[in-house]
Amino acid sequence: MDFRSRFCCFGGFDRKQNKKKESTWRIFSLKELHSATNNFNYDNKLGEGGFGSVYWGQLWDGSQIAVKRLKVYSNKAEMEFAVEVEILARVRHKNLLSLRGYCAEGQERLIVYDYMPNLSLLSHLHGQHSAECLLDWNRRMNIAIGSAEGILYLHHHATPHIIHRDIKASNVLLDADFKAQVADFGFAKLIPDGATHVTTRVKGTLGYLAPEYAMLGKASESCDVYSFGILLLELASGKKPIEKLNAATRRSITEWALPLACQRKFSDIADPKLNGDYSVEELKRVVLVGLVCARNQPEKRPTILEVVDLLKGESKEKLAALENDEMFSATHAADYNDGVSVADDSSDFVSEERERKQETENVVT
Numbered sequence: 001m002d003f004r005s006r007f008c009c010f011g012g013f014d015r016k017q018n019k020k021k022e023s024t025w026r027i028f029s030l031k032e033l034h035s036a037t038n039n040f041n042y043d044n045k046l047g048e049g050g051f052g053s054v055y056w057g058q059l060w061d062g063s064q065i066a067v068k069r070l071k072v073y074s075n076k077a078e079m080e081f082a083v084e085v086e087i088l089a090r091v092r093h094k095n096l097l098s099l100r101g102y103c104a105e106g107q108e109r110l111i112v113y114d115y116m117p118n119l120s121l122l123s124h125l126h127g128q129h130s131a132e133c134l135l136d137w138n139r140r141m142n143i144a145i146g147s148a149e150g151i152l153y154l155h156h157h158a159t160p161h162i163i164h165r166d167i168k169a170s171n172v173l174l175d176a177d178f179k180a181q182v183a184d185f186g187f188a189k190l191i192p193d194g195a196t197h198v199t200t201r202v203k204g205t206l207g208y209l210a211p212e213y214a215m216l217g218k219a220s221e222s223c224d225v226y227s228f229g230i231l232l233l234e235l236a237s238g239k240k241p242i243e244k245l246n247a248a249t250r251r252s253i254t255e256w257a258l259p260l261a262c263q264r265k266f267s268d269i270a271d272p273k274l275n276g277d278y279s280v281e282e283l284k285r286v287v288l289v290g291l292v293c294a295r296n297q298p299e300k301r302p303t304i305l306e307v308v309d310l311l312k313g314e315s316k317e318k319l320a321a322l323e324n325d326e327m328f329s330a331t332h333a334a335d336y337n338d339g340v341s342v343a344d345d346s347s348d349f350v351s352e353e354r355e356r357k358q359e360t361e362n363v364v365t
């Protein structure tokens with residue numbers, strides 16, 4: 001089956017819809033993308049992910065683009081390509097990375113996006129931009145609320161609803177004004193009307209995976225909420241989702257932050273790069289919401305709609321209730337020693353940047 005017939009199988013486009021979308025995305029020729037990226041020159045390369053390499057380019061009208069080029073053609077990759085294009089074409093939101101178009105010629109598969117000049121949140125928190133300290137508290141707060149609003153659109157406003165399944169710092173891109181754009185829909189799942197979850201192969205990134213999803217393959221909106229909670233803690237603290245303490249010991253960001261939150265030591269959680277320059281109230285809000293999102297029991301997590309309200313500080317009562325939740329009680333804090341968990345040193349438990357992807361065949365049918 002070629003790309004176009006697969007694309008139609010998703011049922012996303014009829015001719016009428018296509019017409020409506022004409023002004024927002026289009027099909028690019030390979031020749032045009034070769035010329036925009038200086039023949040996919042190494043100097044134009046922005047990064048590399050599971051799907052392939054991403055290149056910076058400039059179109060004839062001067063606009064800047066990012067072109068994701070499929071690494072190796074296969075049926076699986078073709079499917080991932082079709083899912084990403086299909087989903088991107090149907091979503092439009094200020095906090096979701098927009099599709100400019102795609103190219104499918106021979107075995108070449110390319111996706112064209114708007115270029116995000118401030119790259120990913122990961123590059124600012126832990127990567128090449130981290131030393132520049134460009135993420136002041138105000139920007140972090142806007143990124144937290146903006147990305148939550150992007151996810152809210154996927155969960156509650158897109159039809160059918162969409163679970164992202166790979167929310168993480170490298171998938172939150174930043175535009176020229178540091179506005180968050182949630183990206184990378186290659187793993188997303190469309191949720192049929194009325195379904196509460198879909199059972200699926202586990203795909204995602206270690207450190208961000210909800211336990212019920214990692215173990216049972218149960219994907220639902222609350223798995224995205226869990227991953228978003230980890231992202232909030234990362235944004236507040238500047239720490240990675242899993243920290244390597246020594247050769248045999250790993251500590252998750254929740255194991256580290258929960259005892260501190262129970263003892264109300266929020267300033268110990270704040271990223272030292274902020275130099276104490278943050279709103280204490282907002283920091284507390286981000287940490288408490290992050291921790292409640294990353295609870296092990298999915299039914300105890302808030303919806304992303306509640307998360308948006310809480311982050312915006314729109315409901316004082318809900319925030320007070322959250323602060324008084326038994327999860328943040330002093331007795332709960334006593335359950336934790338110093339928050340250190342001992343794990344074996346298998347190389348796939350934690351991995352660095354490039355090795356973080358986990359693709360586990362799920363045993364549940």
Ligand SMILES: Nc1ncnc2c1ncn2[C@@H]1O[C@H](COP(=O)(O)OP(=O)(O)OP(=O)(O)O)[C@@H](O)[C@H]1O
Pocket residue numbers: 046047048049050051052053054066068097113114115116117119120123166170171173183184357
């Ligand atoms: N629209 C864009 N504008 C600017 N940079 C981008 C854009 N899209 C991707 N990038 C850069 O390219 C890198 C690779 O992106 P990609 O989505 O392929 O992989 P990833 O999210 O890092 O990893 P994975 O595919 O394993 O999830 C990103 O980390 C980002 O820095």
